[in-house]
Amino acid sequence: MRRITGATIVAGVAGSPVTHSLSPLIHNAWLDAAGIDGVYVPFQPAGDRFDRFVEGLRGGAVRGINVTIPFKEVALSMADEVSKRAHDAAAANVLVFEPDGTIVADNTDGVGLLGAMKAQAPGFEIAAGPIALLGAGGAARGAAAALVTAGAPEVRILNRTLAKAEAVAGALGGGVKACPLSAAPEAFKGVTAVINATSAGLSGEGTLDAPLELTPETAVVMDMVYKPLLTPFLKQAQDLGRRTVDGLEMLIRQAVPSFETFYGRTPPELDVRALALGVLGEGR
Numbered sequence: 001m002r003r004i005t006g007a008t009i010v011a012g013v014a015g016s017p018v019t020h021s022l023s024p025l026i027h028n029a030w031l032d033a034a035g036i037d038g039v040y041v042p043f044q045p046a047g048d049r050f051d052r053f054v055e056g057l058r059g060g061a062v063r064g065i066n067v068t069i070p071f072k073e074v075a076l077s078m079a080d081e082v083s084k085r086a087h088d089a090a091a092a093n094v095l096v097f098e099p100d101g102t103i104v105a106d107n108t109d110g111v112g113l114l115g116a117m118k119a120q121a122p123g124f125e126i127a128a129g130p131i132a133l134l135g136a137g138g139a140a141r142g143a144a145a146a147l148v149t150a151g152a153p154e155v156r157i158l159n160r161t162l163a164k165a166e167a168v169a170g171a172l173g174g175g176v177k178a179c180p181l182s183a184a185p186e187a188f189k190g191v192t193a194v195i196n197a198t199s200a201g202l203s204g205e206g207t208l209d210a211p212l213e214l215t216p217e218t219a220v221v222m223d224m225v226y227k228p229l230l231t232p233f234l235k236q237a238q239d240l241g242r243r244t245v246d247g248l249e250m251l252i253r254q255a256v257p258s259f260e261t262f263y264g265r266t267p268p269e270l271d272v273r274a275l276a277l278g279v280l281g282e283g284r
């Protein structure tokens with residue numbers, strides 16, 4: 001068993017809710033396997049107190065945190081230094097607390113998204129056609145920026161609150177279009193992929209009513225939500241015969257650069273997907 005010592009490096013994940021997060025499982029399994037004197041813990045600051053929570057970490061008592069729903073935008077606004085990919089995403093899923101008090105923001109969601117697409121939809125070409133992205137929160141911003149950078153000719157952002165989709169489109173420029181969720185029948189035409197980056201479906205709450213049957217048969221369907229692994233959205237896609245990509249693969253792949261940042265080395269070879277599937281109650 002790993003021992004907590006006076007030199008233990010502390011990192012974690014902050015979100016609200018955070019209890020569903022599998023990040024502690026993944027990072028602690030890597031720490032165990034690598035024999036690193038570190039620990040990774042969940043934090044659930046009050047919704048309106050995230051800024052105070054982060055201010056309290058300034059100075060490096062905690063090495064860094066991943067940031068999840070709904071704090072990614074405010075996390076970015078609190079940083080003193082911002083990586084290009086966090087800047088482009090206008091959202092941060094990693095904050096690092098330097099000993100001199102500096103807070104550095106990064107965004108690894110795009111790395112996770114692209115890595116998951118490559119692993120579970122081999123041969124999928126980002127540049128081959130328009131991609132529909134559902135949601136305009138922190139995760140969607142990171143995804144949209146990564147897709148544009150990777151060469152997507154058009155990203156159609158569909159969101160319940162149109163103004164938020166317009167803000168993302170405005171920040172990312174020409175190839176990104178904003179539509180209300182109700183415009184899905186039109187927006188799904190001719191897409192190469194549909195990606196759910198809304199929190200609908202999280203722990204089975206309020207599912208998304210998306211007309212996936214209007215997508216081309218070759219379209220890839222991805223859901224960032226990973227609990228349950230086969231969300232109603234992915235189940236609908238599978239029933240239609242579409243190729244699917246799950247949120248667990250993205251979670252694991254975005255965790256790799258976070259781990260490297262917090263603990264200073266690449267995660268060890270370990271089948272964390274199998275571990276996570278065990279916790280989710282899914283077979284392999």
Ligand code: NDP
Binds near residue numbers: 071
């Ligand atoms: P935010 O709270 O920033 O954004 C939530 C988004 O979901 C908004 O666009 C919101 O629309 C939309 N939404 C919420 N409920 C509904 C609903 N019932 N119907 C339609 N739209 C809805 O969250 P994040 O962007 O940080 O995260 C979004 C999801 O992605 C979460 O489930 C998160 O767990 C998951 N995620 C997974 C990752 C992974 O690695 N697998 C990485 C990052 C995120 P509106 O603007 O109208 O409120």
